[in-house]
Amino acid sequence: MDAQAIIAKRIARELRSGMLVNLGIGIPTLVANYLPEGVNVFFQSENGLIGTGPIPEEGMGHPTLTDAGGSPVTALPGASTFDSATSFGLIRGGHLDLTVLGGLQVDAQGHLANWMIPGKMVPGMGGAMDLVTGAKRVIIAMQHTAKGKPKILEKCTLPLTSARPVDLVVSEMAVIGFPGGRATLLETAPGVSVDQVLAATEARLATPENVVEMPL
Amino acid sequence: MDAQAIIAKRIARELRSGMLVNLGIGIPTLVANYLPEGVNVFFQSENGLIGTGPIPEEGMGHPTLTDAGGSPVTALPGASTFDSATSFGLIRGGHLDLTVLGGLQVDAQGHLANWMIPGKMVPGMGGAMDLVTGAKRVIIAMQHTAKGKPKILEKCTLPLTSARPVDLVVSEMAVIGFPGGRATLLETAPGVSVDQVLAATEARLATPENVVEMPL
Amino acid sequence: MKTITVQEAASMIPDGASLMVGGFMGVGTPHRLIDELVRQGRRDLIVIANDNAKPGVGIGKLVDAGRVARTIASHIGLNPETQRQMISGQMAVDLVPQGTLIERIRAGGYGLGGILTPTGVGTVVEEGKRKIEIEGKAYLIETALRADFALVHAFLADYTGNLSYALTARNFNPVIAMAADTVIATADNIVPVGLIAPDHVVTPAAIVDYLVANR
Amino acid sequence: MKTITVQEAASMIPDGASLMVGGFMGVGTPHRLIDELVRQGRRDLIVIANDNAKPGVGIGKLVDAGRVARTIASHIGLNPETQRQMISGQMAVDLVPQGTLIERIRAGGYGLGGILTPTGVGTVVEEGKRKIEIEGKAYLIETALRADFALVHAFLADYTGNLSYALTARNFNPVIAMAADTVIATADNIVPVGLIAPDHVVTPAAIVDYLVANR
Secondary structure, three states, X not given: OOHHHHHHHHHHOOOOOOOEEEEOOOHHHHHHHHOOOOOOOEEEEOOOEEEEEOOOOOXXXXXXXXXXXXXXXXXXXXXXXXXXXXHHHHHHOOOOOEEEEOOOEEEOOOOEEOOOEOOXXXXXXXXXXXXXXXXXXXXXXXXXXXOOEEOEEOOOOOOOOOOOOOOEEEOOOEEEEOHHHOOEEEEEOOOOOXXXXXXXXXXXOEXXXXXXXXXX | OOHHHHXXXXXXXXXXXXXXXXXXXXXXXXXXXXXXXXOOOEEEEOOOEEEEEOOOOOOOXXXXXXXXXXXXXXXXXXXXXXXXXXXXXXXXXXXXXXXXXXXOEEEOOOOEEOOOEOOOEOOOOOOHHHXXXXXXXXXXXXXXXXXXXXOEEOOOOOOOOOOOOOOEXXXXXXXXXXXXXXXXXXXXXXXXXXXXXXXXXXXXOEOOOOOEEOOO | OEEEOHHHHHHOOOOOOEEEEOOEOOEOOOHHHHHHXXXXXXXXXXXXXXXXXXXXXXXHHHHHOOOEEEEEEOEOOOOHHHHHHHHHOOOEEEEOOHHHHHHHHHHHHXXXXXXXXXXXXXXXXXXXXXXXXXOOEEXXXXXXXXXXXXXXXXXXEXXXXXXXXXXXXXXXXXXXXXXEEEEEEEEEEEEOOOOOOHHHOOEOHHHOOEEEOOO | OEEEOHHHHHHOOOOOOXXXXXXXXXXXXXXXXXXXXXXXOOOOEEEEOOEOOOOOOOHHHHHHOOOEEEEEEOEOOOOHHHHHHHXXXXXXXXXXXXXXXXXXXXXXXXXXXXXEEOOOOOOHHHOOOOEEEEOOEEEXXXXXXXXXXXXXXXXXXXXXXXXXXXXXXXXXXXXXXXXXXEEEEEEEEEEOOOOOOHXXXXXXXXXXXXXXXXX
16 A cells, blocks of 8 residues: 555544545545445535535536536535535534645644745645634644655744644554644554654654554 | 605605615505606515515415515515525625615714614614614604604614614605705605794704705 | 434423524424424523514514523514513513624634624624724624524425525524534425435535424 | 626726636636636736636636736635746735635625634734634634625526526635625526526625626
8 A cells, every 4th residue: 555545544534424524635635535334424625515526427527516626526415515605614613523634744732834835835725724723623644754854843844724733643654643732653554663653753752552553 | 645655655766776775664664665667676675585575465475485574575586585694794785775764763963763762662673783884875764753752853862773874864744864964954745844844853954945845 | 414303302402501593583483393392391591593583483482481591682572572571580681783693693603703893883782892993994893602502494404404495484594503513403395315406505414413304 | 787798897897906706716717707808908907716726717817918916815826827926026916714715705795894713823824913812712803805896607697687606616706796896797597587596596686787698
């Protein structure tokens, strides 16, 4: 399994029937592919859709039914559409049970930076700030390092996405939570040791006795 | 013509095609009966309807189509329905061209009191405060006096509906405007003299040379 | 989302609960739920709604039975019983301009701390509130409002909880559905999933907790 | 409401005007109006929209042609030309969180001075803004936003100006339609009055100023 598949598959295990879930672009989108059997969630696209379905078969889409990246999607039975104010009301108002987003950096307190690299990449925050501030649970799906450098840092050097800490970081090496506001190693990927995770992480990680293997 | 008919008929002359208009309960409701020929306005009911039509014929109404008093109405072709947040967005957001409301008191600066008599009548302000604060133009339809006592006072003694002055007061005796923030007699009803209006008014009324007869 | 009986729905609501109730003079009110609350003897309720309808109708039935400890509403003028209980001190009544009330509820449901409105500036409504000036214009800071339960009534529901409303029976319903910890809906018609067009769903299934079955 | 040609519609918009434009990555954008603005050479525009689409698409065409002096948007990451013009100083770009942007526009259209949102607290977004605490939680005061023109695209219109939208092409459209001095709409289909059910009208006719005729 490649890194992206490990991350997406592990996060998919966090989904429960009835949840309203928003998946960001990139690795987060892959989570939908690993939805456990019998689990039915509502996927929201923040451009105004609940009930987002798979990519349409060739010739079976419509230009007015797209995901937040503007790409064609389908809608499942029971889908609903709405304007952007309602869409972000769902996000900010505590209705969104879970958002899965990509990350550039996460710090030891769980703060996320994922929307800009000053002087280099200024795409705009889009919905990310509202998602991280408003969702009931925030999971970050990202590779553990970028070009060999740790992305989980003692302190983010990039501008923060929100003052609200994330709940979980899932990488291809580990699952990290923030109980009591402190980065804590919860799981290691199959074949990855605690020491390997610590070596690839700049933030000091609490390492409890019971670090388990990531269930996939 | 009785007092109510004079008031309603005079106010109806202020309507122009394309206007979005909200009529309050009581005399204001009667204005719709005198809509000049060829004038098409959008009547709003603040409970969530644009395109309010006349009272339905016996057996031709529906319990889910009512006016702001809860009474059955009809809807004209091109009508639209919406929730209360949208309804008051239309009212507050500068979309409502005209509201016609009843009044308990209006003062020399045009301030309106129409929602409570402390210790006696506390019905609640309903939509009145939003209507007076938000409509582009506010016309008050009321009898000139109550039990012989003036209702147009130097200063309102009852709690105000809004800090925003009304634009016009139409009674069975007169039309009063507030150019430059000062109550000014603009028209007298047929058969009513300027002196009769002044005698029935507590507020000092500016009386220009050109007070005309109310066109009906 | 679970489909339950009206008895089960009412029994989830404890004495003293705060309820947002849809409807405008009883139009669009979940009447069966109200009737059942009266029947089950629920009391000390806080009722947030546009109005108190009139005696014998909708919320008016809770008032008639003396079950409302406090109401937050924009208009009670057509319910003399509410006015009587207010004057006698039996019921607390907070009167709020209708546009402010619906925006406060919306803010509660949309994750906003509140809104800035010119409505009420220079009137008794501004008493005790923070005022703020923006580009020379004064606004009141009106804070968000939420409730324990939203009791909504729809025209169409499907079995996942999607709701759409009929004509002026929409009113407060879709707004309160966003602003409560638990959302209970009744509907004139409950249809299989997929029969309400996505564009015609007004309240998305994901926010409705319980749907009351029709007999 | 007047029905006009796309040429007439574009010619009403002067150089330097502020435009709110519907659409999300070009989906639900009034493409014919944008194309005509480019053709007529309109310039120095202020464009308020969710995004700048991408080069060659929707708002991206105005950017390509160098006609946008300033954009207020939540995301420009898929338009490298906007990023290039931003870095070169040719275009000013104000980046606003998407939920904040749509609420600021809504506030402008709904007569609110602004809203209180937790989004952006503790980030660069709070710079220069007033903060307020309500029940111990911090909020930014985000002020209302309006424009000279709203350019909206609907799925159905009738000849009085009622509009309804299709699926995810709804997005910013009904919100911006409330927030501009002049509202110009295009529609995939224009139908006789009375054919859009009142419950399915999303933007009421009374707020639409001009409807662009289909050829």
